Amino acid sequence: MALSRVLVVSALAAAPALASSAQFANFDAETEGFKGESFLSSGITFFDANNVSGFYPDGQPFNPEDNGTDLIVENALFAANDFPDFLSAKNALTFGRAFIPGDNVSLGALATASMTTGAAVSGVDFDMVYYENGPWGGIEVILEALSGGSVVGSTSFIVAGSDPDGRDNPAGIHMSLSGFEFDTARISARLNGEYTTIRALIDNVSFVPAPGALAMLGLAGIGLRRRR
Helix, strand or coil, X not given: CHXXXXXXXXXXXXXXXXXXXXXXXXXXXXCCEECCCEEEECCEEEECCCCCCEECCCCCEECXXXXXXEEEEEECHHHHHHCCCCCCCCEEEEXXXXXXXXXXXXXXXXXXXXXXXXXXXXXXXXXXXXXXXXHHCCCEEEEEEEECCEEEEEEEXXXXXXXXXXXXXXXXXXXXXXXXXXXXXXXXXXXXXXXXCEEEEEEEEEEEECHHHHHHHHHHXXXXXXHC
């Protein structure tokens, strides 16, 4: 009986620790380069990059092979110096077919990408540096929360710009969703209802564990006491 009490106390004591620790990836400990079509960093899996067909802002069609489906860790030191509120030195995540070795950086093509911890969560947030104005103006960037493959929440913003022939420029934004349970987050770019591409870096990705996961941990401890 004494042993069962120790096990119950240990399980319940772990719950507050889980509640206070979000899973966080800033890619700074990763090695720069191509990471393939699925990439695990700090407990978060990134996958399904650019696995869609659509149209570039100029109307030309594309398929997944055109944009590339690789996840890429970029040494973004120069960009982090310019955008310290959105990028942590030195690495960030980008997408597609190419990167620039060293401190300089390429913002890869992003049509869509997904991320998950493999468990229920109640919030996600990340920072993004992207191009606005020029051909990118008017694109809607959407962050969706999915549970079991179904969208259960979303937020979005419209990329600034009114002159498609004007110069583009980098900008930063913080995106987040919270307040309900889901298992996967997905970001995508749309124009006139169709998939399109932006150019982007993502950094400082954080997931908050769902309260339900903590409740299950407590129930597991209670069940163990009863069995003994």
